[in-house]
Amino acid sequence: MLALLFVFDKLLPSISQQTQSFVVAKWQQLSLLQQELPTENSLPSPLPERNLTDTWGAARSQGRSHEGIDIFAPRNTPVRSTTQGVVSKVGENTLGGRVVVVVGPGGAGHYYAHLEDYADISPNDWVNQGDVIGYVGDSGNAKGTPTHVHYGIYINGSAVNPYPLLQKD
Numbered sequence: 001m002l003a004l005l006f007v008f009d010k011l012l013p014s015i016s017q018q019t020q021s022f023v024v025a026k027w028q029q030l031s032l033l034q035q036e037l038p039t040e041n042s043l044p045s046p047l048p049e050r051n052l053t054d055t056w057g058a059a060r061s062q063g064r065s066h067e068g069i070d071i072f073a074p075r076n077t078p079v080r081s082t083t084q085g086v087v088s089k090v091g092e093n094t095l096g097g098r099v100v101v102v103v104g105p106g107g108a109g110h111y112y113a114h115l116e117d118y119a120d121i122s123p124n125d126w127v128n129q130g131d132v133i134g135y136v137g138d139s140g141n142a143k144g145t146p147t148h149v150h151y152g153i154y155i156n157g158s159a160v161n162p163y164p165l166l167q168k169d
Helices: 002-014 017-033
Strands: 069-072 076-078 084-094 099-104 110-117 132-136 148-155 158-160
Touching: 002 017, 002 084, 084 132, 099 132
Parallel strands: none
Antiparallel strands: 069 148, 076 132, 084 099, 099 110, 110 132, 110 148, 148 158
């Protein structure tokens, strides 16, 4: 490991800034994989609202079940990362609309959906717990519903209920 760090340090000045950012992000992702997954009551809410409701598993259209929780707040309320990690996606999909995914400790993917807009972040950026990553909205299949952020956690590609992991005090 030390030899790899030495080589990396010597190569860094000779590669482009974009390549440096990519390599650093991948290095950070690898270090995150060695950290522990979130545990019960260990994550802050992505919104200042603490009146959380467990909507995990609720029926959805087309026979789906809800793979996260919805936290309601006024449009454009800042959405904060619940974890430190590397931004893996800033983009759109049909159901979630505008979404951000942050890969955190243990490789858990933290999924924030139905955003109105994104903060000034890009894939491979490092974020700290509490950094603003977007703003509450109703994009995707939530268009026309009360504004909220859908928050989900995926571990090894499978959805897990984020509700028990969030601090409720």
